[in-house]
Amino acid sequence: MDSPVVTQLFRRLFRHHPACQSRQNLAALASALRDVRRQHRLLQQQRHHGRRCYSSGGRGGGRTPQYDLNWQQRSDIFQQDMSDEFKKFPLVTAMDLRNRTERPRRVKMLMRDFIEDSLYNPNYGYFSKQVVIFTPGEPFDFGSLYDELDFHSLLSRRYVEFEDALDAVSPSDTRQLWYTPTELFRPYYGEAIARYLVANYKLTAYPYHDLIIYEMGAGRGTLMLNILDYIRDVDPDVYDRTKYKIIEISTQLATLQNSQLMQSTAARGHADKVEIINQSIFDWSHTVPSPCFFLAFEVFDNFAHDVLRYDMETQRPLQGLVLIDEHGDFFEFYTPHLDPVAARYLRVREVATGGRHKVPYPTTRLGRWLAGQKPLSANLSPPEYIPTRLMNFFDVLGRYFPAHRLLTSDFHSLPDAIKGLNAPIVQTRFQRRPVPVTTPLVHQGYFDIMFPTNFQTAEATYQAITGKLTRVLSHEEFMRRWAYLEDTETRSGENPLLTWYKNASVLFTV
Template identity: 60%
Template sequence: MDSPAVTRLFRRLASHQFCQPNCHLIPAVSAQQWRSRSSAPATYSKPRAPEKKPKTTSESNWQQRSDHFPLDKADEFKRYPTVTADGLRGRKERPRRVKMLMRDFIEDSLYNPQYGYFSKNVTIFNTGKPFEFNTIQDEPEFNRLLGERYTQFEDNLDEKEYREDRQLWHTPTELFRPYYGEAIASHMVANYKLSLYPYHDLVIYELGAGNGTLMLNILDYIRATDPEVYARTKFRIIEVSNALANLQNHHLNATAASRGHADKVEIINKSIFDWDIYVPTHCFFLAMEVFDNFAHDVIRYDPFTEEAMQGSVLIDADGDFYEFYQRTLDPVAARFLRVRDAACQDRAYNHPLRGSKMLRNLRHRLPLAPNLTLPEYIPTRLMQFFSTLSTFFPNHRLITSDFHSLPQATPGFNAPVVQTRYQRRTVMVRTPLVQQGYFDVLFPTDFGVMEDVYRALTGRLTKVMTHEEFFKRWAYVEDTQMRSGENAMLGWYKNASVMVTV
């Protein structure tokens, strides 16, 4: 913890009701698996002193009756400078007396090199030796074994350094290694040999590689099954986190088997949004569970005029947060709305203005009704990622998997789950305006809309399928089948989809 205020914040969590067991980091229900991680129950960045008057206007779901911003903070909103996540990268302290767009606030919270969530507070669960699924009786036994390994993993971490606020989470790559990575490798090798071999090398980029497990599993599989393809394979990781880049390099050199891949691998420690190198070669681009942590902008609409208003976050002198909405959209948000309108003309997607305009007007004219719609979170960073692929990787083939729905999200459309972890339990909150660096903010992906936006920006065709459909096609499903006939890798992550360039 980096301040007494933050310490008090987390201690207050003990007096709040924690989430139900099926949101714990130790999985209990496989039908709705999602990457469990972090959050805490305060709309303010720190606890309020008892004698102070509660500042109810900082509640992110509060909707003003007569204006689109808190009047008691209007003067500060005019005076405070506007900052961006890029401009805050060099700061060691969380900013105060500033304002920024919601996407910059989320980006800074997750990725700031000094205090960001992924830079300082995240530990990725490692199962130790892979599970022998064929010897496990059924899913309840698998859940029990996984829970035991989770506990042992964290007990070992506590022996080195005890932390009540450790942020620990798992990924399908780690849970189902090496079979998860082998399925992706099988897909890439088959498509590479179908259209690129022997005239081009097999070049693979991976965005946000975590522990580096997926990279090693893919390279192990290709080396074992197709030495000729392996001889022409190159693997490049693009990793924004210094800590994770170092961890990936450590795991690459940890054993004789992994060191054998060293001449195949390059770890590039930079943000994909800073990418400025043109890559004309044909390549596969992996983005597995990274869309959910791309920053979003927040938009609310006037229910009568249907005018879009963009949300900003004001951080006052006390470090408290306030949402403001303005009628002028910044160029990035405006571009997303234009691209979506053009690309999704034939698609009926979920949206605050869908449905009967008459009923909406009647509802908002009722006493005490809000004067703005519920918030809509738009994936502006994801749009910029697609633009980067189009501009710098014109011959890429994207392979991505992420969550198309998330339970217990904050109010709104395409709204995030915001959570932290305290004393080995997951705690949910109802706003993304939380202490920077200690909370995970993850969004669902509307794959229908994103497929259309991707096609519009890159000109490439795609196919979207469920997690189960993809791994039925490309995995050796016998390897993850339990004695009861249940299949762990196919049964979990029912709320995830896979999109590939065809």
Template identity: 45%
Template sequence: MLRATSSARLVAKRKLPRVRPRSAFSTSLRVQNDEQRERERRIRNPDDIHKDKFNYNPEVSFTEEPNVEHVQYPTVTANDLESRDTPPTEVRMLVRDFIEDSLYNPNYGYFPRQAVILDPPSAGFDFPSLRNVVQFEKKVTEKYISYGYDTSGPGRQIWHTPTELFKPWYGHAIAKCFISEYLLKYFPYEDFVIYEIGAGNGTLASNILDYIRDNHPDVYDRTRYNIVEISGRMVEVQKERLCESHPCVTVNHQSVFHWTKREPAPCFFIAMEVIDNFAHDLIRYDLRTLEPYQGWVTIDHNGDFGMHYTRVSDPLIRSFLDVRRRLKHPLPIRPVFQKYPALRRAYANLPLAPNLSEEEYIPTRLLSLLLTLRNYFPRHRLLLSDFHSLPDTIPGRNAPVVQTRFRNTTVPCTTLFVKQGYFDIFFPTDFERLRDMYELILSEPLGPSQSTSVNRALPHTSSASSLSLGSDFFSSYYPKNRRTPLDGVVSASGLPVGERKSSVFTHAEFLQRYADLKMTRLKSGENPMLEYYQNVKFLF
């Protein structure tokens, strides 16, 4: 979801000046400064006053034994905090739980409480009638102005998406992509099953279903559209907008991470402008040993934030690190340091040198989604789109943008420690690494309790297992761009066949393949649907 408060934010290359949030919310963002922490530490430990402090760097150093007061705080998760009406105090949590609580808590989270999706005219903009991009951006700005001005405090957090700006043509492009796959592989033997997570206003679902109903009525009769939505407010909007006009829609009010129902049929799974808000964990590496440490956010009785690190013990973080190791993706540490341990030790002994690597944000919740797809949607085809790069990120590898809308102006922040519910937190995605991780997860066999065997045969195939002779019985060669076939899933020829592996497309490449570009072309020949969102990619 592209966050913006004016048309100047449409193109990623145009940056706003960096503004520290403390100037806007000085009473809310009460993070203790380093000098105060050092004074308090010396009071608690007077014997340490005269110890050598050459290597003391409070921003990047750590001890294996964190502050006793912080350790004694109870550990909570975002799920534990769902029933709270106000942000917690005297607790500690993993960074991903802090982010999830800030964004999705039903009572004070950013999306349930603050976020508003820009909704252009119901018929969309009349692109062929607009002279050029300048006039189009003026139309977008006028729509923002129609929401009114906020005169004090953090106002409504209004942002727009390509689905809304280019409706219905953007949704029609998605529909064409799915229809071409469905007609080629499954029609008329299987229903046309679609799942969408984070459907927002329901615009994409409406545009897809309208296109199918108007152009492929025989397919529409076999269509089942399922929405998985975490926001109760959005659930009501989606039901009102979709369920009467399209009875094939089912809206499920739950998090996709809590999904437990198996879908054995072939299906298409949509995640558009969603994964940028998936929570990440924070890890850093000991520069002496290259051992990873997981970050903990602590909140004291005054609501002040702190951080400390412990050895990795969280199963999801461990799983991500194991996947990265198997894929041989490089660590966020200089290669020369990884190769020469003596050089690392010498560097760590320098005065004021850090003993931890810089912060790295790892997409652990994205890994959770891939595991959910493997376990509960064994025959899915994934279409995913989001940012691959972002301006104004906070410090760190794969770091997020943290921003709010204050008096009608976007305010980017320089820290993750911001008051829960008032700030958007969204991340870029390395799509090439995501593709590698996705294909590796899908290639892993499931345990007996999670078997995905398909026990039904298509009308043109035998009921016998297609893999009884082995998937490589007829040939010693198996194409690298195909996945290992599922047991019981056969091609029209009766031979086992694996799905084609996913590919990464730029925003323009995908739309040039599937969109009706003449409908969004301006009089000047410019096409904002192709020229905007250059920092977005597709995985399909």
């Protein structure tokens, strides 16, 4: 599906229908599609056919020194030069926009701030307003299923039933519904994590310290309940010394976690051990000197990234910014002046990896020369998305949680990612169907922007910042060590807990 067309289509759709109903959506969809196709044909006829794929931000006939330029990316839809607006519009951050109730216009911001605002703004962000976490109801009885196909069929039925029930109360064409391994393999996934925690707690801190667990991005709170249930039932002495603290940026999810804690008698029994802290981890400001475990499952993938492109002749990086005009349309610019956070990440990565990391351009002189001989070759490399927010997270752990042990799991690869090195998947759901696009510059709050994690680089960066030692295992290897595999094995011998997350890895402090 062509990204600029789809992006323009959804922008028109959501601008005029913030809480769309089904028939209104279909009419707007058809009208927007006709308008965008007409505009696309006209602009294709006017398109220039120069060698460079990017136009400089300068105007007039004078020649500007190469590194005084801001480069505006061209696309099939937007060709107009916005360099004057780029000079005039103020530079804002996601923090500046936190209290805004409407999406910003006539501003520019770094790509990481645009992504963070899109995902986490309290008033219109994806995780603040759009996301619904699927829960399958009763745990799956894997022993009664013949094979993985049988499990998939049952999961599909429950998925439809879950959304049907939601639509019966509040119909929505733009509901963002997703699931996690914690929910799919409840309670067995959480019990595997609990075994890891208890075993390592007894080896390193018991009986001199309490078992303190921090979880970031806890979803519905299911992992918390599964871990506490297991410790209470299996090791009461450890349970007596357990404290569980959730750090949750979304007020909506923090409220849901509180309600889950009060939902049953068994869950209410954990209430005196649980604290739900409704704030961003990046706002943390006090030191936790005690030994603790820090859990972050499927969190790294939604950390904001910066985007870089490199000059193909000099390999100098240029940092991406997003300009939003008075109509809410987006334009991408690149500047050779890196902000301090992006510049520091490049320095830390270089030292931590010894310079052994991937880059989005040919590394040999011959390779660069051959790339330059291609018709319509670009003067800048394909984009590279760098995890600057992940670096900030490691900074928080190192500074405020000096005695922590990190346990995290996330995706090391993602299918159907957009163009670029370490590039994300960008998609939404419309009428229960996924709609992928090929740019992160989309209507804020309606699209998931999910990045893969390069665990080799992330591990090296974490070690360099915190000074701690780590290990990385595949999801399957970790579960073989800590899960009771017979709990999730089907009659055929297939085990979905081991095979469904082949593209996930686990990193933990040793």
